[in-house]
Amino acid sequence: MYFGNYSGTLIKPFVINKCSLSQCNIDGLSSVYVFAVSPIKPIISVFVNNRELINGQDYSVSYSEDCYNIGTKTIVINGIGNYNGTANFSYSITAKNIADEDVVIEGLVDKNYALGSEILQDFIVKHLGSIVYASDSYSVEYSNNINAGVATITITGKGNYTGTKSFNFNILKLNTTAEVVCADDIIYEANRVNLEIFNSS
Numbered sequence: 778m779y780f781g782n783y784s785g786t787l788i789k790p791f792v793i794n795k796c797s798l799s800q801c802n803i804d805g806l807s808s809v810y811v812f813a814v815s816p817i818k819p820i821i822s823v824f825v826n827n828r829e830l831i832n833g834q835d836y837s838v839s840y841s842e843d844c845y846n847i848g849t850k851t852i853v854i855n856g857i858g859n860y861n862g863t864a865n866f867s868y869s870i871t872a873k874n875i876a877d878e879d880v881v882i883e884g885l886v887d888k889n890y891a892l893g894s895e896i897l898q899d900f901i902v903k904h905l906g907s908i909v910y911a912s913d914s915y916s917v918e919y920s921n922n923i924n925a926g927v928a929t930i931t932i933t934g935k936g937n938y939t940g941t942k943s944f945n946f947n948i949l950k951l952n953t954t955a956e957v958v959c960a961d962d963i964i965y966e967a968n969r970v971n972l973e974i975f976n977s978s
């Protein structure tokens with residue numbers, strides 16, 4: 778090859794460095810999520826210089842081991858292919874208010890008055906169709922659950938739940954039917970029996 782006073786070819790290699798993800802931006806991540814009975818792993822989009830990267834080709838994503846319970850969680854983005862470096866982002870899972878409409882109680886029935894004994898219920902609490910267990914999610918308190926009338930159950934959230942919610946059930950009066958016997962009739966019957974015994978002897 779010949780150009781003016783020069784001839785020949787010069788080949789000079791150069792290096793294309795991988796692009797670091799340390800300054801990447803993401804979309805699709807909220808700072809706070811509410812406990813939802815299942816792991817919360819937000820699906821995100823990753824951008825470098827306004828170019829959207831491809832998951833599995835340009836980067837991989839990993840989440841905190843526990844994305845189920847409340848607390849602060851971390852998303853780690855690792856560069857692959859033409860990208861390197863890592864970027865960390867965080868979000869929080871907060872407690873669910875047990876008073877919300879999607880937390881329901883099932884199994885309540887009316888009960889009969891129990892002669893002064895405390896009346897309890899066998900019930901279950903569900904959140905989004907899943908059973909919520911009292912041992913780690915709520916405590917139970919009864920009120921007005923001895924005498925006939927309206928009794929109340931109050932559940933108070935703990936662990937992944939917060940707030941309180943109350944439910945009512947009825948305690949029914951006993952339906953008693955008593956036969957009234959006159960005292961004179963009792964005395965008469967007793968005398969009649971004694972007379973029959975005396976005559977037979």
